[in-house]
Amino acid sequence: MRGEVAVCKIFTFDAAHQLIGHKGKCSNLHGHTYRLEVVLKGVPSALEGQSDEGFVIDFSDIKAAVQEAVVGRLDHAFLAMGNEPVLETLKATGSKVAMLSFRTTAENLSAYIAYELKQAALPVYSVKLWETPTSWAEVLAADIPEEGPAYRLYGGCDDE
């Protein structure tokens, strides 16, 4: 839309996961320092003299909203599909688990994050999730179906 500007806030979080059935080393329990790039788009506020004048959205408000909606849940957690043998032990010993109920690929995680941020009423344009310094997945908010990301067709969500 005319006059729109994109703004981006970057986050990092640490998490563990295991891709059961992966043909390579990612079938092992392992961890990543994920880098999350959240891009929001909108027309900068024209409200003269207001705190938000000239902002699409205050970076500090993005930080708080993204932390609340996703990062707090994922940081220092085991990202679980539900089929990982280690899951019962983690639960029994009180370790932090984010029960996502989808295969925890970068593709699915970026779709999950974009969907959650949309649900939190943020004007999300895209979400890019770096799993390693050389691997990322990106989802455009406009490409997420109304009923939620494709992983919901073969997995549930939020059944912690």
Ligand SMILES: Nc1nc2c(c(=O)[nH]1)N=C([C@H](O)[C@H](O)COP(=O)(O)OP(=O)(O)OP(=O)(O)O)CN2
């Ligand atoms: N399309 C996808 N492929 C892979 C995913 C994924 O989410 N989507 N995930 C993995 C593993 O989780 C793995 O941890 C990351 O794989 P990779 O980039 O191969 O990791 P490396 O440490 O080998 O990275 P290099 O920079 O190439 O050393 C696997 N595939």
Ligand SMILES: [Zn+2]
């Ligand atoms: Zn991995």
